[in-house]
Amino acid sequence: xxxxxxxxxxxxxxxxxxxxxxxxxxxxxxxxxxxxxxxxxxxxxxxxxxxxxxxxxxxxxxxxxxxxxxxxxxxxxxxxxxxxxxxxxxxxxxxxxxxxxxxxxxxxxxxxxxxxxxxxxxxxxxxxxxxxxxxxxxxxxxxxxxxxxxxxxxxxxxxxxxxxxxxxxxxxxxxxxxxxxxxxxxxxxxxxxxxxxxxxxxxxxxxxxxxxxxxxxxxxxxxxxxxxxxxxxxxxxxxxxxxxxxxxxxxxxxxxxxxxxxxxxxxxxxxxxxxxxxxxxxxxxxxxxxxxxxxxxxxxxxxxxxxxxxxxxxxxxxxxxxxxxxxxxxxxxxxxxxxxxxxxxxxxxxxxxxxxxxxxxxxxxxxxxxx
Amino acid sequence: xxxxxxxxxxxxxxxxxxxxxxxxxxxxxxxxxxxxxxxxxxxxxxxxxxxxxxxxxxxxxxxxxxxxxxxxxxxxxxxxxxxxxxxxxxxxxxxxxxxxxxxxxxxxxxxxxxxxxxxxxxxxxxxxxxxxxxxxxxxxxxxxxxxxxxxxxxxxxxxxxxxxxxxxxxxxxxxxxxxxxxxxxxxxxxxxxxxxxxxxxxxxxxxxxxxxxxxxxxxxxxxxxxxxxxxxxxxxxxxxxxxxxxxxxxxxxxxxxxxxxxxxxxxxxxxxxxxxxxxxxx
Amino acid sequence: xxxxxxxxxxxxxxxxxxxxxxxxxxxxxxxxxxxxxxxxxxxxxxxxxxxxxxxxxxxxxxxxxxxxxxxxxxxxxxxxxxxxxxxxxxxxxxxxxxxxxxxxxxxxxxxxxxxxxxxxxxxxxxxxxxxxxxxxxxxxxxxxxxxxxxxxxxxxxxxxxxxxxxxxxxxxxxxxxxxxxxxxxxxxxxxxxxxxxxxxxxxxxxxxxxxxxxxxxxxxxxxxxxxxxxxxxxxxxxxxxxxxxxxxxxxxxxxxxxxxxxxxxxxxxxxxxxxxxxxxxxxxxxxxxxxxxxxxxxxxxxxxxxx
Numbered sequence: 001x002x003x004x005x006x007x008x009x010x011x012x013x014x015x016x017x018x019x020x021x022x023x024x025x026x027x028x029x030x031x032x033x034x035x036x037x038x039x040x041x042x043x044x045x046x047x048x049x050x051x052x053x054x055x056x057x058x059x060x061x062x063x064x065x066x067x068x069x070x071x072x073x074x075x076x077x078x079x080x081x082x083x084x085x086x087x088x089x090x091x092x093x094x095x096x097x098x099x100x101x102x103x104x105x106x107x108x109x110x111x112x113x114x115x116x117x118x119x120x121x122x123x124x125x126x127x128x129x130x131x132x133x134x135x136x137x138x139x140x141x142x143x144x145x146x147x148x149x150x151x152x153x154x155x156x157x158x159x160x161x162x163x164x165x166x167x168x169x170x171x172x173x174x175x176x177x178x179x180x181x182x183x184x185x186x187x188x189x190x191x192x193x194x195x196x197x198x199x200x201x202x203x204x205x206x207x208x209x210x211x212x213x214x215x216x217x218x219x220x221x222x223x224x225x226x227x228x229x230x231x232x233x234x235x236x237x238x239x240x241x242x243x244x245x246x247x248x249x250x251x252x253x254x255x256x257x258x259x260x261x262x263x264x265x266x267x268x269x270x271x272x273x274x275x276x277x278x279x280x281x282x283x284x285x286x287x288x289x290x291x292x293x294x295x296x297x298x299x300x301x302x303x304x305x306x307x308x309x310x311x312x313x314x315x316x317x318x319x320x321x322x323x324x325x326x327x328x329x330x331x332x333x334x335x336x337x338x339x340x341x342x343x344x345x346x347x348x349x350x351x352x353x354x355x356x357x358x359x360x361x362x363x364x365x366x367x368x369x370x371x
Numbered sequence: 372x373x374x375x376x377x378x379x380x381x382x383x384x385x386x387x388x389x390x391x392x393x394x395x396x397x398x399x400x401x402x403x404x405x406x407x408x409x410x411x412x413x414x415x416x417x418x419x420x421x422x423x424x425x426x427x428x429x430x431x432x433x434x435x436x437x438x439x440x441x442x443x444x445x446x447x448x449x450x451x452x453x454x455x456x457x458x459x460x461x462x463x464x465x466x467x468x469x470x471x472x473x474x475x476x477x478x479x480x481x482x483x484x485x486x487x488x489x490x491x492x493x494x495x496x497x498x499x500x501x502x503x504x505x506x507x508x509x510x511x512x513x514x515x516x517x518x519x520x521x522x523x524x525x526x527x528x529x530x531x532x533x534x535x536x537x538x539x540x541x542x543x544x545x546x547x548x549x550x551x552x553x554x555x556x557x558x559x560x561x562x563x564x565x566x567x568x569x570x571x572x573x574x575x576x577x578x579x580x581x582x583x584x585x586x587x588x589x590x591x592x593x594x595x596x597x598x599x600x601x602x603x604x605x606x607x608x609x610x611x612x613x614x615x616x617x618x619x620x621x622x623x624x625x626x627x628x629x630x631x632x633x634x635x636x637x638x639x640x641x642x643x644x645x646x647x648x649x650x651x652x653x
Numbered sequence: 654x655x656x657x658x659x660x661x662x663x664x665x666x667x668x669x670x671x672x673x674x675x676x677x678x679x680x681x682x683x684x685x686x687x688x689x690x691x692x693x694x695x696x697x698x699x700x701x702x703x704x705x706x707x708x709x710x711x712x713x714x715x716x717x718x719x720x721x722x723x724x725x726x727x728x729x730x731x732x733x734x735x736x737x738x739x740x741x742x743x744x745x746x747x748x749x750x751x752x753x754x755x756x757x758x759x760x761x762x763x764x765x766x767x768x769x770x771x772x773x774x775x776x777x778x779x780x781x782x783x784x785x786x787x788x789x790x791x792x793x794x795x796x797x798x799x800x801x802x803x804x805x806x807x808x809x810x811x812x813x814x815x816x817x818x819x820x821x822x823x824x825x826x827x828x829x830x831x832x833x834x835x836x837x838x839x840x841x842x843x844x845x846x847x848x849x850x851x852x853x854x855x856x857x858x859x860x861x862x863x864x865x866x867x868x869x870x871x872x873x874x875x876x877x878x879x880x881x882x883x884x885x886x887x888x889x890x891x892x893x894x895x896x897x898x899x900x901x902x903x904x905x906x907x908x909x910x911x912x913x914x915x916x917x918x919x920x921x922x923x924x925x926x927x928x929x930x931x932x933x934x935x936x937x938x939x940x941x942x943x944x945x946x947x948x949x950x951x952x953x954x955x956x957x958x959x960x
Contacts, residue, residue, distance in 0.1 A: 030678070071551050073681040088681050091554040092563075104552035108570045117566070118556035169556065378862040378880065379774050380872055392771040392784075395764060398840070399791045402802040405812050409805065417805055462696040469689025470682070477693055480700050483708075486893075486949050488901020490918040491711075491938045494925060498714055498935065499707035528703040531696050560688075591797050592903050592918075596925070606797050613801055613908055617808065625798040632794040640786070 020047040021083070022173055022205040023068060028077035030063050037063045039229035040077070045173075045207060045222075050199050052208045052216040055226035056252070061209045062101075064226070065175050068207060070094045082172055092121070097166035098175040102182060103158045105150035111137065111161050112146040118169040136168035139198070156187045163198070173205045180215065192219055213253050217241065225249050247369045250292040257298075257338045258369070259291040269368065272335050277311065281368050289368050295341035297365035300329050300351055303358050312360040313338065317351050331359050403629065410622035417617035427623035437624060439601075440608040443519065447594075447604060448587040451526035456580040458527070459534025460572075464564075466535070467542040468550075484529040485536065493596035496525045500597060518599030525597050526587045533586055534579035541575025542568075574646045581639045585632070708942075715935035723929030734936030743920070743937075750917045753831065754899035757838040761846040761895045762888065764839070769847050769887075770880075773854035785851065792844035800908050803837045804828070807909070829911035837909040838899050845898070846891035853887025854880070893952050897945050917941060 023045040030038040038060040045051045053061040066072045068079060070091035079086045081095060097118065106114050116133045124132070137143055140160035150158055159179060166174055179195070180188045196219045199206050210216050216223050217237045224234045225248075233245045244250035247258055261269040261277070269279045269289060281289060306312050315333035329340045329351060338359050342348060351357055379385060410428075413421035431437055465471070466478055484492065497517075504515040545568075553567040554560075569576075591606045598607055605628070612621050718729040737743050772784045791799065806813050807828045827833050857880060865875035903918030910916070915923070917937055924934030 069551075069555055071555070073678045075678045088684075091551070092557045092559055096555075098552070098555045100548050100552055102546075102548065104546065104548040106549060106552070106567055106570075117553070117558070121553075121557035121559075121562055165556065378859050378875075388767055388771045391764075391767050395768045395843075396787055399787070399843075402806045402840070403791075403794075403799075406798075406802045406805055409812070417808060458696040458699060461692050465689050465693030465696075469685055469692065471686040471689035471693070473690065473697075474693075477697050477700075480705060481696070482949075484700075484704060486897055486945055488898055488918070488941055488945060490901050490903045490921050491941050491945075494921060494934060494938045495704070495707035495711050497925060498710050498931065499703070502710055524703055528700065531699065535696070585793055589796050592922075606795065609801075610797055610904070610908075613797075613804070617805065621801065622805065625795075625801055628795045628798050632798075633790060636786075636790055636793045 021045070022047045022049065022081070023207065024080040024083075025064070025068075026078045026080075028064070028067060028074045028079060030060070030067060030072065031075045036229050038067070038074070041226075041229075041231045043224060043231060043234065045205060047205055048203050050196070050206045050208065050219060050221045052210055052220040052223045053226055054210055054213060054216040054223050054253075057211055059226040060229040061211075061226050062177055065098075065177055065207060065209045068173070069096055069098045069175050071098075095171055096173040096175055097169050097171040098177065099162045099166050099179045101177045101179070103150075103162040105158055105161055105165070107150055110147050110149055111142060111153070114150065114161055115165045115168050117165065122169070132168050136164040139167065140164045155183050156191065159183065159191060163195075167198075167202065167204075171204070173207060176206060176208045178210055179208075181210075181212075188215075195219065217253070225252065227252070243367050244292060244369050247290050247292075247371050250290070250367070250369045255295055255339065255341075257293045257295065257336075259293065259336070259338075261289050261291050261368075263287040263289060273313075273333075275313065277366070278363065279366060279368050283370075288371055290371060292367045292369050293338070293361060293365065295328065295339040296343075298338070298340040298359050298361050300331060300340050300342060300357050301360055302349075303356055306358045306360060310360050311363060311366070312358045314356075314358050317353050317355045317357055320351065320353055331357060333359065406622060406629075407626055410619070410626045412619065415619065417619060417622060427619040428627075430620045431623045431627065434620070436603075436608060437605070440603045440605040443522075443602050444588060444604040444606070447519070447522050447526055448584050450523055451530050451587050452580050452583045455527050455530035455583050456534050456576060459531045459579055459583070460538050460576055462531060462535040463538035463542055463572075464568075467539055468547070481532050481535055484532040489590070489592035492525075492529060493593040496521070496528070496593060497596040516599050517597050518602040521597040521599070522594050522602065522604065525593050526590065529590075529593070530583040530587060533582045534576075537579035537582055538572055538575045541572045541578075545571040574643055577642060577646070578639065581635060585635060588631075711935045711938055714931055715939050717932045717935075719930050719932055725931040734932040737933060738936070738940065746915055746917060746920050749831070749914070750900060753835055753838065753916065754896050754902075756835055757842060757899040758846075758892050758896045760835075760839050761843050762892060764843060765846040765850050765891065766888075769850035769854050772847075772851050773857070774859075781855075788844050788847050788851070792848060796841060797904060799841060800837050800905050803833070803840050804908050807833050807836070829909070829913060831910070831914055833909040834902075834906050834914060834916070837905040838902060841905055842895045842899060845894040849890040849894060850884065850887045853884045853890075857883050889952055893948050897948055900944055901941050 021044055023043070025041055025043040028038060028041045028043075029036065041060075041064060053064060055061045063072060067074050068081070068086075070086065070089060070093075073088060086094060106117065109117070112133055115136055116129050119129045119132060133146075134143075137146060140163050142157060142160055142164065145153065145157065150161065153161065159182075162179070176195075180191050183191060192215060208216075208219065217240075220237055222234060222236050223240050225232045225240060227248050233240060233249050235243075240249065241253055244253065244256075250256050251258060259271055261271050263281050263283045263285055264270045264276065265285055266282070267278055267280055268276050269281060269291065270276055271291070277291065279291070281287070283289065300317070303314060313331075313333045315331040315338065317329055318332040318337055319330040321328040321330075324344065326344050327342045327348075327350065329342065330337045331340055340359055380388060409417065409420070411423040411425070412419065413424040413426070462477070462481055466474065466481070500517060500521050508514055549567050549571065550563050553563045558566060589606065590604075591610050594604050595607045595610065598604070603611075605624075609621060609624055609628075612618065713727070714725060715734050716730045716732065718726050718731065720726050738747065772781060772788075775781045775784065827836075861879050861883075862875050865879045866872075870878060901918055902916055903922055906914065906916040906919055907922075910919075917940075921934045921937050921941075924930045924937070
């Protein structure tokens with residue numbers, strides 16, 4: 001999937017047997033007064049998948065999640081969960097549960113009462129309820145805390161209660177709205193791996209909203225990147241990182257250098273300084289594109305060590321930032337500064353500010369994105 | 372040094388501020404203490420001290436008119452509090468949790484009884500009941516009179532607003548995502564209200580009810596306009612007594628009324644402490 | 654997981670029609686709106702019947718005629734009752750009411766601001782709460798009784814007079830005077846000023862004062878430029894909460910002012926319960942109502958949100 005024109009896998013070419021579809025959004029649009037929060041989003045999420053909606057704040061990811069939960073209704077479009085049209089079905093009649101951003105634990109109820117709330121509402125018999133609550137609490141390793149009130153728990157513990165409260169109902173889809181956002185870095189990393197392990201253990205569909213690209217990359221089976229209400233790209237983490245389709249995706253996921261370019265022919269693009277690079281775009285000549293170069297895929301070399309067949313740009317070292325495990329160079333190549341990350345391995349040559357160097361890369365390191 | 376202390380003036384100004392504060396407290400409490408002391412004075416003249424006696428309290432407890440008016444006050448306060456607490460809480464919910472046409476009109480209408488002077492409201496109620504009874508009597512041949520029912524209806528009219536404003540403040544500060552979480556956990560609208568919203572706003576509902584109770588027990592002007600023979604409330608009766616001239620019995624009944632007020636205040640403070648402790652920690 | 658799923662193409666218009674999707678949101682909003690209206694309905698209806706309609710009737714009565722037997726007749730509409738406001742008698746009542754209400758407001762503000770400031774700048778929360786309870790008690794206590802207390806205190810043979818005689822200052826006789834009414838109004842409404850002021854001051858982040866001091870402000874300048882502007886909503890709320898009821902006061906002036914010093918409130922009560930000139934009383938009520946509405950509008954215009 002290296003070309004820009006290829007459409008991602010369509011959900012409705014049904015010849016091959018494929019996993020069961022869990023959540024399906026068709027042309028879902030949500031307007032708030034004049035603002036379009038979500039713009040014609042179509043999406044299909046498979047059973048048992050860990051799917052992340054990733055984007056900056058205000059991109060429409062939370063609104064999308066809330067529409068799946070039934071907490072908002074789309075202005076237009078359709079949402080199906082396991083094939084069933086949701087329409088105006090209220091949240092209490094949907095086979096989904098949500099882990100809210102600030103957990104939304106009921107402060108007047110104990111941990112056990114919080115966890116058993118959903119079961120009580122669905123009139124599960126007392127004996128079964130007690131057993132399932134105990135199981136869920138054990139699952140999130142909070143046994144012994146049953147009678148505490150949420151205010152007496154730490155942030156991480158509250159997070160687990162919220163998780164148990166949702167999981168105990170055995171929903172078909174679990175919706176998570178930045179569930180780790182309020183935790184500090186160390187705890188967040190711990191919870192990331194726990195959550196992922198838990199998801200594999202229970203085999204549920206997770207729809208996970210986050211603005212943290214690292215979180216999305218490490219946990220997800222697939223990621224949908226959103227910006228300004230649009231769903232820009234959907235794919236597995238590697239694909240999103242390696243072959244971003246748009247400038248926004250390339251820039252938002254990881255760090256990258258974006259070089260403005262113009263398509264010259266089917267095989268060649270032309271950079272702003274006139275350099276020609278071999279790149280298959282499939283776009284008509286004259287189209288504006290950007291060349292995305294990840295800093296860690298680039299190398300800084302002395303100019304004399306560059307052979308003419310290498311992809312390279314000449315420049316001058318502008319700044320050097322020592323980061324411990326790596327050194328990051330800013331190399332001025334005339335019209336812009338390119339960031340290059342060099343792993344701090346023994347024996348690597350260090351360059352100084354003012355050194356005349358070349359930035360080089362292999363063709364596979366390069367990807368073309370539309371503006 | 373704490374943050375607050377930076378904002379405190381130093382030197383002479385500091386003592387002026389503290390002195391002023393205690394003078395204000397003295398202004399609040401010295402008259403009350405004087406009243407309390409003189410209510411035990413043996414003199415027939417109000418404000419003159421003679422050998423202490425409980426005579427005036429005995430007089431109050433033996434006075435049939437006072438007994439009767441206390442009973443009217445209690446019944447009016449009780450029923451108006453209950454009805455206005457239900458209606459006021461519903462109003463607060465409708466305003467805080469729903470968008471609907473006419474909401475702003477209702478909001479304004481709900482505010483007005485709070486800021487309208489007693490006298491104006493009293494005039495409104497009197498003119499309304501007289502006019503309404505006129506029409507109803509001429510159509511149905513009935514003969515409605517001012518009395519207990521008109522007092523009750525008037526008290527509810529201003530108490531709804533008092534309850535609504537208190538409950539609304541509480542609702543506004545309660546987290547609406549809790550209700551979303553309940554709905555997400557299969558609670559119906561009613562279960563959502565019963566199990567999550569109501570426990571959250573309960574301190575506000577109780578505070579509102581207490582305010583309604585106090586305002587109802589406090590009212591003189593409106594009640595004196597819509598009262599009828601045989602259904603005087605205690606404040607209206609005492610007001611009449613004061614206008615006829617001071618008497619030691621008024622001192623005694625005033626002290627008793629203050630004691631009831633204070634009991635209500637401390638009761639509510641205690642209640643709030645209990646509730647806040649219950650809802651936060653285990 | 655395979656990448657079998659992905660972006661779903663947009664629906665064609667026909668498909669969209671089938672799913673019945675458009676206008677979903679509109680329908681859900683309509684449903685919520687209906688629910689909200691139904692929840693409000695009982696109180697709404699109650700307030701329309703027992704508040705809005707009475708208000709309109711008073712307005713109508715203020716233009717009606719009073720026959721010689723003291724019965725109001727709903728015909729011969731006129732503005733006589735309003736014209737009476739310009740006559741010397743009623744004008745002097747109006748001026749006295751206005752002056753007393755303004756004085757009460759100013760005195761309450763002057764007494765309350767330093768007091769509330771003192772309360773709000775205590776470190777210990779326990780101390781703050783105790784100080785607050787000290788204000789809550791008079792606030793919640795029976796208003797009639799608190800007015801009566803002042804009457805007892807000021808009576809010619811009363812404790813204040815006796816105390817002043819015993820230290821050789823002579824008899825204090827201010828019962829049934831404007832001064833007595835003023836004292837009574839201040840005593841009655843002072844908590845109405847303190848509480849909103851305290852609420853506003855207590856909310857202030859005192860780090861801002863530290864920041865101002867750090868930026869070379871003197872203690873006084875820090876107060877003038879930071880604390881005072883932030884507390885202004887409380888000032889406005891307190892002034893309205895004191896001015897409006899003082900302007901409509903009746904009980905205070907009746908007990909402390911006697912018949913010689915009537916305020917608007919006493920005038921109205923007289924017209925209704927003694928003189929039986931309802932149109933005149935209704936007209937003055939309408940004027941008080943207008944003052945109150947203007948005061949409230951000013952409050953909301955200056956950025957106040959709740960009382």
